Amino acid sequence: MKENEKAKYTIWENVTFMIATAWESQKRVLFICLAVVGISLALNLVQLFIAPEILAQVEKEASVQELFLTICLFTGGLFLFQALNAYLATIRMPGEIDVRTAIIRQLTRKNLDTSYPNIHDPAILKLEAQAKRATNGNSDAAEHIWRTITDLLTNVAGFIVYLFLLSNINPLLLLLVMGTAIGGFFISHYIYEWEYRHKEEREVYDKEINYFLVKPRELALAKEIRIFGLAPWLRELRMKSMKALSAFLVRREKAYLWANVVDVALNFLRNGAIYAYLIKQTLDLGWPASKFLLLFSAVGGFTAWITGILTQFNQLHKESLALSRIQEYLHLPEPFSFEEGLPLPLAHDYELTFEDVSFAYPGSDKKILDHINLTIHPGERLAVVGLNGAGKTTMVMLFCGFYDPTEGRVLLNGQDIRAFNRRKYYALISGVFQDFSILDTTIAECVAQTADFDREKVLRCLDQAGLKETINRLPKGMDTHLGREVYLDGIVLSGGQTQRLMLARALYKDGPILVLDEPTAALDPLAESEIYRKYEGMTAGKTSLFISHRLASTRFCDRILFIADGGILEEGKHEDLVAKGGPYADLFEVQSRYYREGGEKNGEEK
Numbered sequence: 001m002k003e004n005e006k007a008k009y010t011i012w013e014n015v016t017f018m019i020a021t022a023w024e025s026q027k028r029v030l031f032i033c034l035a036v037v038g039i040s041l042a043l044n045l046v047q048l049f050i051a052p053e054i055l056a057q058v059e060k061e062a063s064v065q066e067l068f069l070t071i072c073l074f075t076g077g078l079f080l081f082q083a084l085n086a087y088l089a090t091i092r093m094p095g096e097i098d099v100r101t102a103i104i105r106q107l108t109r110k111n112l113d114t115s116y117p118n119i120h121d122p123a124i125l126k127l128e129a130q131a132k133r134a135t136n137g138n139s140d141a142a143e144h145i146w147r148t149i150t151d152l153l154t155n156v157a158g159f160i161v162y163l164f165l166l167s168n169i170n171p172l173l174l175l176l177v178m179g180t181a182i183g184g185f186f187i188s189h190y191i192y193e194w195e196y197r198h199k200e201e202r203e204v205y206d207k208e209i210n211y212f213l214v215k216p217r218e219l220a221l222a223k224e225i226r227i228f229g230l231a232p233w234l235r236e237l238r239m240k241s242m243k244a245l246s247a248f249l250v251r252r253e254k255a256y257l258w259a260n261v262v263d264v265a266l267n268f269l270r271n272g273a274i275y276a277y278l279i280k281q282t283l284d285l286g287w288p289a290s291k292f293l294l295l296f297s298a299v300g301g302f303t304a305w306i307t308g309i310l311t312q313f314n315q316l317h318k319e320s321l322a323l324s325r326i327q328e329y330l331h332l333p334e335p336f337s338f339e340e341g342l343p344l345p346l347a348h349d350y351e352l353t354f355e356d357v358s359f360a361y362p363g364s365d366k367k368i369l370d371h372i373n374l375t376i377h378p379g380e381r382l383a384v385v386g387l388n389g390a391g392k393t394t395m396v397m398l399f400c401g402f403y404d405p406t407e408g409r410v411l412l413n414g415q416d417i418r419a420f421n422r423r424k425y426y427a428l429i430s431g432v433f434q435d436f437s438i439l440d441t442t443i444a445e446c447v448a449q450t451a452d453f454d455r456e457k458v459l460r461c462l463d464q465a466g467l468k469e470t471i472n473r474l475p476k477g478m479d480t481h482l483g484r485e486v487y488l489d490g491i492v493l494s495g496g497q498t499q500r501l502m503l504a505r506a507l508y509k510d511g512p513i514l515v516l517d518e519p520t521a522a523l524d525p526l527a528e529s530e531i532y533r534k535y536e537g538m539t540a541g542k543t544s545l546f547i548s549h550r551l552a553s554t555r556f557c558d559r560i561l562f563i564a565d566g567g568i569l570e571e572g573k574h575e576d577l578v579a580k581g582g583p584y585a586d587l588f589e590v591q592s593r594y595y596r597e598g599g600e601k602n603g604e605e606k
Helices: 011-025 028-059 064-113 116-120 122-133 141-165 171-192 199-217 219-227 231-285 289-330 392-400 422-426 443-448 455-464 468-472 495-509 525-538 574-580 583-605
Strands: 352-359 369-376 381-385 407-412 429-432 513-517 543-548 559-564 567-572
Touching: 011 028, 011 064, 011 141, 011 289, 028 064, 028 141, 028 289, 064 122, 064 141, 064 289, 116 122, 122 289, 141 289, 171 231, 171 289, 199 219, 199 231, 231 289, 352 392, 369 392, 369 407, 369 567, 381 392, 392 429, 392 513, 392 543, 429 495, 443 455, 443 495, 455 468, 455 495, 495 513, 559 574, 559 583, 567 574, 567 583, 574 583
Parallel strands: 381 543, 381 559, 429 513, 513 543
Antiparallel strands: 352 369, 352 407, 559 567
16 A cells, blocks of 8 residues: 555554454453553653662762662662563563454455455455455564554653653753654654655565565476476576665665764754753752753653654554555455345255346456356256357356356346355355365365265265276375375375366265366366266256367257357257257367367377
8 A cells, every 4th residue: 555545444443443353362462562551661760760869869978778779779670670571572472463363364254255256356356465464474564563552652651751750841942852853753754764655666576586486496387497497597587686676775775874864963953952951950050960860861761752652653554554454355345145145945956047147257348148048947957068268167157156247137946146145055056167276185075175074975976076996096095185285195186186086076065056167178088988977977866057168078968058259059959959050060070070080190100
């Protein structure tokens, strides 16, 4: 967020949000903050009075016992308050981390629960990244704000106490002290804000350096780095980014030099005036040296409190901007109904309908689907085929409820799905999608998506997906770990094996609606044929939607839709569409000719 950009939430609203979060997750953080303020102020006052009081005892020619007692009292006070300060500093961090962790949990829940369109909106993705940055570490806003609040309250309390101590000082001198402190702060602040004003430039350099440090370590790039000899090129790119960052830092330090010059000049002016005034008062009024020392130290401390208030308030303002991003993300409006949505209709079978549906992705005017009317009857196996980019996956997105249509309605048993609790609607659907992910867990947990699973059902689903024999050959069977980011003994499945695993996962969920979006794209022809033979058993009693660009793979479906140019061009059974001699038949001929020619060439080579 830019410095002059207005935050949606005020400083007070953000501080209140943090206090409420701490009260729910770790109340002791609040009490420790107040204790730190009191102890810090007490320690400062002991440090302020110790030298003047000892000097005062010497001036009045106190006995050795009185002098020793004074030294012991102040020394004991120093030890006590320093020990308490150190103790509080030790115990405060775990609680502050707990509060930050509670906010991270809120952000994670929001990310997992938010409506699907939100996770693809560039503006929301940027907002989420900014919110996460505010929770990354101890020095970020979601945790450091407690230090800022504590320091601000300490400085305000110190300012009030010192203002009382200096009540008999000439008001003009106090105004001079306050003026030089405030003026020096704003001048130095403007200069030191140079990096903040150029933070986007700094972020570019940091991101580039981090990218070229992290990316080459990824397993996915290991083969390319070695085959193409990319290491020297990657080092060259990293060095280029580091040189750019070094030049940026040189420019920053040149700017900061002027802040030091201004600070020295104002300190000379302020201290010179204070010395002159206090020396004159001491000579004219006969002040003892102890009072001179106390007042001079108090004026210096008074200046530090003023600067501290301004510094900490400025820091609080910056951290409030970051916390505002957290609140904005947590309070994002949801386009879908969740808890408040209607319950699903009670039924054994479900019918899905497109009623005059059109759709364009957010931020685009191009319609991917244009006024489509379609009904998938209960228990029907529907195949949707077409060239890449025809809108097959978009149709899946709408049927699954990941997006709402731009125009028209998607109906479940005759009722608009927008009225339902969208999470309950998702529970009806088992799916295998083109873009899937696997967590580093055991194979069984990946299939069941829970640690409490039915082992027999997992084996049955692996068998239906054609992966049972492969899994049984592993030393730990279905208890084998997947991936190597968490477990050293984890395995990495091939693309085809991973796709079969995703199919087993969909079968385990056993939803009444089965959606398969290119589920065999990574399989070889024999494995693909095996899946097709089992497809009838997989879909028994289910409403199913099968998406493919391979026309021969859809023969087992009850009905085939051929879509192009955002609409349904042809529909019917495979044999009928081939006999019709239309676009479906033409594309089928092209694909089948490829396989025939490939087979002939392979035969000649043999």
